[in-house]
Amino acid sequence: MAVLGINIGKIKLNNPVMAASGTFGYAQEFEKLVNLKNIGAIITKTITLNPKAGNPMPRICETAGGMLNAIGLQNEGADNFIKEKMPYLSKIGSPIIVSISGNNIDEFFILARRLDKIKGISGLELNISCPNIKSRGLVAQDNKATYEVVKAVKKITAKTVITKLSPNVTNIVEIAKAAQDAGSDAVSLVNTFLGMAIDIDTRRPKLGNITGGLSGPCIKPIALRMTYEVSRNINIPVIGIGGIMNSNDAIEFILAGATAIQVGTANFIEPGVCGKIVKGIEDYLRKHKVEKVEDIIGALNDKK
Amino acid sequence: MKDIKAKILSNKKIGSAYYKIAIDAPYIARSARPGQFVQIKCSNSLEPFLRRPFSIHRINGNMEILYETVGKGTEILSRKKEGDFVDILGPLGNGFSLPETSNLEPRAIIIAGGVGAAPLVYLTEELTKKKIKTIVLIGAKTKGLILCEKDFKKAAHEVYVSTDDGTYGSHGFVSKLFHKILKITESRFNTVVYVCGPQGMLKCIAEICQERNFECQVSLEEKMACGIGACLGCVVKTRSGNKLACKDGPVFNANELIWP
Numbered sequence: 001m002a003v004l005g006i007n008i009g010k011i012k013l014n015n016p017v018m019a020a021s022g023t024f025g026y027a028q029e030f031e032k033l034v035n036l037k038n039i040g041a042i043i044t045k046t047i048t049l050n051p052k053a054g055n056p057m058p059r060i061c062e063t064a065g066g067m068l069n070a071i072g073l074q075n076e077g078a079d080n081f082i083k084e085k086m087p088y089l090s091k092i093g094s095p096i097i098v099s100i101s102g103n104n105i106d107e108f109f110i111l112a113r114r115l116d117k118i119k120g121i122s123g124l125e126l127n128i129s130c131p132n133i134k135s136r137g138l139v140a141q142d143n144k145a146t147y148e149v150v151k152a153v154k155k156i157t158a159k160t161v162i163t164k165l166s167p168n169v170t171n172i173v174e175i176a177k178a179a180q181d182a183g184s185d186a187v188s189l190v191n192t193f194l195g196m197a198i199d200i201d202t203r204r205p206k207l208g209n210i211t212g213g214l215s216g217p218c219i220k221p222i223a224l225r226m227t228y229e230v231s232r233n234i235n236i237p238v239i240g241i242g243g244i245m246n247s248n249d250a251i252e253f254i255l256a257g258a259t260a261i262q263v264g265t266a267n268f269i270e271p272g273v274c275g276k277i278v279k280g281i282e283d284y285l286r287k288h289k290v291e292k293v294e295d296i297i298g299a300l301n302d303k304k
Numbered sequence: 305m306k307d308i309k310a311k312i313l314s315n316k317k318i319g320s321a322y323y324k325i326a327i328d329a330p331y332i333a334r335s336a337r338p339g340q341f342v343q344i345k346c347s348n349s350l351e352p353f354l355r356r357p358f359s360i361h362r363i364n365g366n367m368e369i370l371y372e373t374v375g376k377g378t379e380i381l382s383r384k385k386e387g388d389f390v391d392i393l394g395p396l397g398n399g400f401s402l403p404e405t406s407n408l409e410p411r412a413i414i415i416a417g418g419v420g421a422a423p424l425v426y427l428t429e430e431l432t433k434k435k436i437k438t439i440v441l442i443g444a445k446t447k448g449l450i451l452c453e454k455d456f457k458k459a460a461h462e463v464y465v466s467t468d469d470g471t472y473g474s475h476g477f478v479s480k481l482f483h484k485i486l487k488i489t490e491s492r493f494n495t496v497v498y499v500c501g502p503q504g505m506l507k508c509i510a511e512i513c514q515e516r517n518f519e520c521q522v523s524l525e526e527k528m529a530c531g532i533g534a535c536l537g538c539v540v541k542t543r544s545g546n547k548l549a550c551k552d553g554p555v556f557n558a559n560e561l562i563w564p
Contacts (some may be wrong), residue, residue, distance in 0.1 A: 021475075022535070023530075025532075029532050030532070032305050032306070045534075045536075053545070057526075059536070059538075060527060060528075060535070060537035061527075062353050063353070064351060065350045065353060071535070074536050074546065103490050107429060216353060251351045267531045268466060268535060269355065270307070271307055271530075293406040
């Protein structure tokens with residue numbers, strides 16, 4: 001295995017850097033700005049069974065060291081995705097992981113069944129944690145619901161399944177364990193934190209949806225702590241997400257226990273950042289005379 | 305489109321809160337079209353976090369941006385000096401489209417509201433270069449907010465000015481000036497109207513254009529995160545569904561838009 005290679009379920013990634021769902025469109029948007037083949041894996045914008053228009057504007061809002069988003073899963077639906085987006089995605093040469101979300105278990109099941117047939121898809125990431133949809137709580141806030149969704153999806157597909165966890169919970173380790181028990185090949189954490197901002201002149205929320213998901217460097221300490229706790233308590237690979245802006249950040253997550261990391265909001269600031277992070281990890285391994293990135297997964301010395 | 309590190313050649317204050325910055329960006333100077341924009345990273349720190357979108361004001365070997373200091377990003381940009389470097393992503397967006405060939409002689413009426421003048425100077429210069437008759441209407445609240453009059457006078461065939469408070473040029477909204485111009489000019493032209501400015505003004509001009517059956521191209525402004533069509537944060541409501549201001553726009557056909 002090459003110096004940076006890692007495995008997530010059945011997927012062999014050339015390096016541990018993945019482009020996070022919702023921040024990379026369907027990859028073609030970035031083709032002129034980054035070498036797509038060089039990214040460990042690409043996770044698409046979440047697709048739903050039927051088209052979704054998304055939330056009213058304003059959908060984004062800058063915050064200190066980050067941003068809020070309330071996009072609302074705007075997408076053209078599964079059939080359109082397969083017809084219009086998969087042809088380009090399957091030619092990239094990097095593993096393609098499709099993020100899916102459903103209003104209920106049946107929709108997750110149907111989506112997984114439809115996408116299971118597509119050769120160009122290496123895996124599915126279950127978006128059970130999007131905070132912007134109008135519904136009673138989230139699947140990701142309930143370990144039983146998480147278990148049922150993962151179980152249903154694993155029943156219908158042999159492709160690698162990654163369960164993306166929400167941090168808006170009391171005990172994220174409990175949810176991670178439920179996903180593991182149901183057969184998830186890996187978990188990714190964290191999705192965005194529920195937040196809001198107010199315009200004091202108009203006295204209105206800055207987001208049309210009132211609340212939204214917080215991302216960016218400001219969430220990194222919490223995301224990192226959660227990655228550390230989850231990876232110490234489950235056996236399946238953990239993919240760390242949250243405010244990663246450079247290779248130093250990425251290495252923190254790997255040392256904490258992450259097998260791979262996802263880069264999200266940073267893509268908006270610097271479209272070529274994924275490529276830079278891959279190189280930065282390489283440089284770190286060379287500098288510290290580490291043979292392969294696997295050797296530093298969870299290598300944090302946390303003796304008190 | 306490319307993400308490039310470019311040197312600032314000059315950054316001058318041209319009004320109460322307006323600046324003109326010239327940047328050495330030959331790639332953008334070569335490939336940009338009127339109506340396109342760039343995403344500028346205003347600082348190397350986390351403040352402000354996101355890039356800021358700016359329409360391309362002029363290309364004269366270098367790229368020029370005209371901007372108003374409205375918040376954190378623009379304040380920081382205004383303090384940058386000749387010799388400083390900034391990261392620029394661009395050119396982005398669809399840009400204006402020129403009048404199509406028809407039996408009638410083409411004519412462009414360009415309407416600038418306040419700092420909406422910024423992208424319209426480049427457009428006017430290009431239209432005039434292509435031998436299309438250009439009539440520019442500049443409107444603002446008051447004399448101090450009239451921008452680019454000299455640039456427009458150099459580039460366009462005719463220029464008219466109005467201020468809401470009458471302190472300069474005609475007295476009244478620029479839409480009133482638009483009506484006046486239409487009364488005194490001939491209708492043997494294939495007229496295309498290009499407009500950029502505050503939303504109320506855009507809606508008003510669009511309505512007049514619809515009455516007269518003029519094609520009307522509107523340049524919109526939205527808050528943006530990625531600027532390249534990936535995040536879906538800048539949607540505009542149109543008759544064919546949600547469109548992205550950064551990728552499908554920022555220029556839209558007025559009769560496609562669903563006004564709020």
